[in-house]
Amino acid sequence: MSTVKDSVSTPENALLAGQATPSLGEYMRTYLVRVRSGDIGSLPIILGLIVIAVIFQSLNENFLSARNFVNLIVQMAGITTIAIGVVYVLLLGEIDLSIGYVSAVSAVIMTLLLREPGGWPWYLAIGVALLAAAGIGLVQGLIVTNFQLPSFVVTLAGLLVWSGAVLILIGGGGTVIIQDKVVIGIANYFLPSVWGWGVAVVAVAWFALSQAMQVHSRRQRGVSTRPLSIVTFQIIGVAILIIGVVYVANQDRGVPFVGIILLIFLAWFTFLATRTKFARYVYGVGGNKEAARRAGIAVERIRVEVFMISSIMAGMGGIVLGSRLRSVDTAAGGGNLLLNSIAAAVIGGTSLFGGSGRVASAFLGALVIATVENGMGLLGLSAGVKFVITGLVLLVAVLVDAISRRGRAQSGIG
C-alpha cells in the first residue's frame, strides 16, 4: 500500500483503494480464496502430471531417466505445435477438424519440393508448405464466415478433402523420404551442452526482465500490481524449471532443437494472446460475439485470421512430425493426431465454448498426452489400452474443469 502514490490509494474511495498493490499476505489470501472457490488454473493438471509420473516411475524405472525425458520433448513437439492453433480456434468457440490432414498436406508439399534431384532449398520448401497451409485456413475461414456455416461442418469437409489430397500428392510410392539435413535436424538435432546453458540463461533473463519491466511500469504509474515477493518467486520458479530441463537434457543427448522452437512458440503465441489488440478481439468475440460486433470489431475478419493461425500451426506441426520420422507416408495426419491435438488443448484447460483458455494449456495438455503415451509405450501396453487410458485422462480433465466452473459460478468469480 505504502509503495503506491498517495493520490491513488486514498482510503475514502473504495474503488481506488482496491487498486493498490496488495501485500504478500493479502495476495496469498486472495489466491487461496480463488482456489477454494474453484478458480484453480493449472493446479490440477500439474498435480495430475505428478501423479502420472509417480505411477509410471513405480512401474518402470526408465520412465524418469534423462533419455526418456529428452524423448518426451521430441514426442510432444508435433501435438503441441498443432494444439497451439487449436487453442485459438477454441477461444472463438469454433472447431477445426481439418488440422490433422492439413498438417500432412504441408509436410507432403515440403517433402516433395525437397526431393532430389532438383530439390528446393529447405527454407523455400518450408515457406511454400506453410503458405499452402495458410491458404487452406483462409479458404476454410472465408467459407465459414461468408456463408455463416458451422465450422464443424466446413472443417469436416476439409478433413475429407485434405486426406484425399495427401493420397493424391504422395501418389503410388506410399512413402517419401526426407534427405535435407536442416529439415531432419528440426526434430533430430540436439544442442551441445554449452549452447543448452546459453539458451537457458537467455530465456531466464528475458523472462525476468519482462516481468520486472511490467511491474516497474505499473508501479511507477500507480496502478495495482503483484507483490514484488510473488514476482520474485515466479521468476525463481521459472529459472529452476528451465535450468532443471536443460540439466537433465544435458545428461543425455542435450536439449532438442525442437524444444527451443516450442519455447519460442510459447513466448510468441502467449504474447499474441495476452498483450495485443488481436488478443482482446479474439477473447471478446469468443465471449460475446454480438458485443464485439457492436464495439466495431471486424468479427468475421478475426475469425478468418484465427482459422489461418490454426492451419499454419497445423502445417508447422506436420513439418515437425515429418522431420521426426524422416519421411512422410500416406498415413500422415491420420490416426488420432487430430483428436490428440484437440484433447491437448482441452486437457490443458481451454474451454470448448469459447472465451477462456491460454496458450500454455496446449503445452500442459500435450505434455500429459505425450507422457501417458510414452509411459504406456515403456510398459509395452497394447494400442487399445493406450486409447482407453488417454480417453479417461481427457474425461477426468473435462470433469475437473466442469466442477471448478460450477464452483466459480457459485462464488461469482466467473
Place this chain on the structure above:
Amino acid sequence: MSETTPNVAGPPPLLELKGVSKNFGAVQALLKVDFQVRVGEVMALVGDNGAGKSTLIKGVAGIYTFNEGEIYFDSRRVAINGPRDSAALGIEVVYQDLALADNLDVVANMFLGRERIEKLWRLDEVSMEQACVETLDSLSVTTLRSVRRAVAGLSGGQRQAIAVAKAVMWNSRLVILDEPTAALGVAQTRQVLDLVKRLAERGLAVVLISHNLHDVFEVADCITVLRLGQKVAEFVARQTTQQEIVHAITAGQVQHVPGMEVAS
C-alpha cells in the same frame, strides 16, 4: 389525436431523422419516422413491444441501415453504415443486454474495440486502467472491488454502471440508453436516473427508451411515441400527462397503412 409539436426554443437538433424506414423482409419495422433530439435534452422514446424503438436506435447505432430516410447530425447530412460511423459521430448506445463480454474484465470491456496501444503493438493496459478508474470514479461507482475482475462476477447494477461508464468515456455527444432501469432495484434505479440527468446537464443529448412512464416523466424533457413502427406523437414532458402518453402508445393514430400509400 393531434400531433403536438414541441415549440421548445433552443439549439437546432443534434440528431435528426427524417422519414426513416426499415423493413425485414415482409415485416415493416419502421415507416417514415421523424425523430430529433437536442443537446442538453433528454428525449424519451416510448411505445409498446414491437413498436420499433429498438430498430430505430439500432439504425442510429449503425447495427442496421435504414432502407430509406435521411439522417442529420449537427445539421449535416450523414450516412451511418456501421458501428464505427456512429461512434465517429459521437453516438454511444447502452443496450438493454448491455453488450458486455462476460469473460473480459471491466477495463477490457470499457475499451473493447478502442484499445490503446503502446510500442511493439502492446496494449497500454496501465493507461486504460487509469482512464477506466477515473471514469467510474467520476460517476461515483464505488461498489466495485477491482477493475480487473471479469464482468461475469458483477451484479446487475454494477454491470449497468459499467455499460453507462463505457458510453460516456468517449467524449460522446449523444448517449442512447435502452431500458437502463429494467432490471434494477429501487436504489439502483434512483442512481441510474440521477446519472441520466447528469449526462444531459453535462451538455450531452440523451435518448432514453423505457417502458416505465414514471421514470420517463422524472427525467425526460420531451417524449416521442412510436406505435406499429410509426411515430404517432411527440410531447413536451411538462405539458402532458401519463394518461395522454398511455393513450398515444395504445391507440395513437398511425398515418401510413403499409401497402396503401395514401397520406391521410
